[in-house]
Amino acid sequence: MNPAEVVDEFIRRVTSDDLDGALQLVTSDVEYDNVPVGTNIGPEAMRTFLVQMMAGIDEVVFAVHRQVATGNTVLNERLDRFRIGDKWLDLPVAGVFEVNDEGLISLWRDYFDMNTFTERLTAILG
């Protein structure tokens, strides 16, 4: 797999409830940075964050609108969609990934507006 394909497969696993499989595609010192929230280092910290993020979420879709890769760097523009019951929380996201020469992700950094997430979550949960 080239770096863009690694990112595609990683996203496929993250959004299909295959967290163990996703973590097989990251380095042991992977940096997982949600810019407004902060950085997690290592697969277990990534797992903890993702498990917490997915709590109460019934379905997740990352709709990738644009994805561009050069060398080890992959940047994408997405709409991350979280289904809660029969409602969807849509979060616009721009992602930065670095994939090493062994095909493992060493950086996943997402840019988004935290207030957008919070307000849409509140609108759904009431």
Add this chain to the structure above:
Amino acid sequence: MNPAEVVDEFIRRVTSDDLDGALQLVTSDVEYDNVPVGTNIGPEAMRTFLVQMMAGIDEVVFAVHRQVATGNTVLNERLDRFRIGDKWLDLPVAGVFEVNDEGLISLWRDYFDMNTFTERLTAILG
């Protein structure tokens, strides 16, 4: 200029107080979208937004950490730095650009966290 070079030159003009020159590099229906804020259509709307954004700013630097281009699409990861007096407001940003075949930017979309901007501005202005 290829699309990445158009973006480079556009950023150079925006950050060197050459707004007229920057607007020469955009289409007449350019979409300028600051994701947490909203979309502006057309060069004059872009001008109005940028003039308001730069009010009270003494110096602007867009430090481009990563930039990747394929076809007409350019994505980058930046630290946008705004100097107010002797203090810098640093805003992490991910940008999406589309450059048409005539070398004009038809889309500039920036992803960032609005609270980060507001909190850092408040910290500087008191």
